Amino acid sequence: MVNEWGKIRVSGRFRLLVIAGMGGSGIVGDYIARLSEIYNGLPVIVYKTHMVPEFINDRDLVIIVSYSGNTHESIAFLEKVKNKSRNIVIVSSNGLLEKYSLENNYVFLKIPSGMVPRISLPSMLVSILGLLDSSGYTIVSRDTVIDAIDFLKHGINDLEKKAGDLACFINEWKRLVILASHYPYDVLMIRGKNEFNENSKIPVKVEIAPEWMHNDIVGWEKPYSNMYSVILVFDPDDRVGKTLVEYMDRVYERKDIPRYRVVLKGRNYFEKLMYGSLLFGLASVELARIRGIDPLETISIKEYKSIANSIFVS
Numbered sequence: 001m002v003n004e005w006g007k008i009r010v011s012g013r014f015r016l017l018v019i020a021g022m023g024g025s026g027i028v029g030d031y032i033a034r035l036s037e038i039y040n041g042l043p044v045i046v047y048k049t050h051m052v053p054e055f056i057n058d059r060d061l062v063i064i065v066s067y068s069g070n071t072h073e074s075i076a077f078l079e080k081v082k083n084k085s086r087n088i089v090i091v092s093s094n095g096l097l098e099k100y101s102l103e104n105n106y107v108f109l110k111i112p113s114g115m116v117p118r119i120s121l122p123s124m125l126v127s128i129l130g131l132l133d134s135s136g137y138t139i140v141s142r143d144t145v146i147d148a149i150d151f152l153k154h155g156i157n158d159l160e161k162k163a164g165d166l167a168c169f170i171n172e173w174k175r176l177v178i179l180a181s182h183y184p185y186d187v188l189m190i191r192g193k194n195e196f197n198e199n200s201k202i203p204v205k206v207e208i209a210p211e212w213m214h215n216d217i218v219g220w221e222k223p224y225s226n227m228y229s230v231i232l233v234f235d236p237d238d239r240v241g242k243t244l245v246e247y248m249d250r251v252y253e254r255k256d257i258p259r260y261r262v263v264l265k266g267r268n269y270f271e272k273l274m275y276g277s278l279l280f281g282l283a284s285v286e287l288a289r290i291r292g293i294d295p296l297e298t299i300s301i302k303e304y305k306s307i308a309n310s311i312f313v314s
C-alpha cells in the first residue's frame with residue numbers, strides 16, 4: 001500500500017479538489033476533506049451523487065472513486081464532469097471506470113481487486129494521499145501513514161477487545177443505535193454508520209456537536225420513545241469537543257438512554273481517525289457474527305444497482 005506511495009502524480013495549480021463517489025468509496029472523499037482542513041491542504045468538496053455542480057472548471061482537480069468501477073452515479077458524474085475539467089483522476093479496482101481511464105488517458109490509481117469496497121478504505125485513502133503528496137499538495141506524509149500503521153498494529157489486541165465490548169453493548173439493548181460525537185469526527189461517525197449498516201445490517205443515526213446543540217437537542221425534549229442506545233465518541237485531547245460530548249451525555253441520560261463511551265486513541269487526528277475506523281469495522285463484523293449474519297453480503301445494494309440504470313436513464 002505505502003510501497004506505491006506517490007508513484008503517480010498530477011501537475012497543475014489547482015483551485016479546488018472535487019471528490020465524487022458513493023458508499024464505501026465516497027467515504028474516502030469525506031476523510032480527505034477533513035484531513036485537508038486539518039493539515040492545511042486544498043479546499044475539498046465531496047459529491048455523493050450523479051449531479052455535477054456548474055462551478056467546476058479546469059482549475060479544479062476531480063477525483064472519482066469507485067471500488068467496482070461500475071457504480072451508476074460515479075459513471076454519470078464522470079460523463080458530465082469531463083466536459084468541465086480536464087484534470088481527472090480515477091480510483092478503482094476494475095470495471096467501466098478502468099476501461100474509460102485507459103481509453104481516455106485519465107490518471108488511474110489501481111486498487112487491488114477482489115475485496116468489498118469498505119474493506120479497501122485504507123488502500124483507496126493512501127493512494128489519494130500519495131498522489132497529492134507527490135503532486136505538491138501534501139495533506140498527510142508517507143511517514144505519518146507508516147507511523148499510524150505501527151500505532152494500530154501495537155494496539156490491535158486492545159482494539160479487538162474494545163470492539164467486542166461495543167458489539168455486545170449494541171446487541172444487549174437491540175435498539176436504534178445513535179453515534180454521537182463532535183466535529184471534526186463527523187466523518188468517522190458516517191463511516192461507523194456505514195459499517196454497522198453494511199456489516200451488521202442495522203439502521204444507525206448520527207448526531208454531531210456543536211450543530212447538535214442547535215436542533216437535535218430539541219428533538220430529545222419529547223421523543224416518542226426511548227428505544228435508542230447511544231455510542232458517545234470523543235477526542236480526549238480536544239477540550240471543547242470532549243465537553244460538548246459530556247453535555248450531550250447528560251441530555252441522553254435524562255431520557256434513560258443506555259450509553260457507551262469510546263475514547264479515541266492516537267497521537268494526531270489521522271491516527272485517531274484510523275483508530276476509530278478500525279474499532280467500528282471490527283465491532284460491526286463482531287456484531288454480525290453474534291447475530292449469525294454474513295458481514296460481506298449486501299443484497300439490498302445489489303438489488304438497487306440492478307435497477308439503478310432504469311432510474312437515471314430516461
Ligand code: F6R
Nearest residue numbers: 023024025066067068071117118
Ligand atoms: C461498501 C459497499 C457500498 C459501495 C457502493 C458504491 O462496501 O459495498 O457502499 O461502496 O455501493 O460502490 P463502489 O464502491 O463500487 O463504487
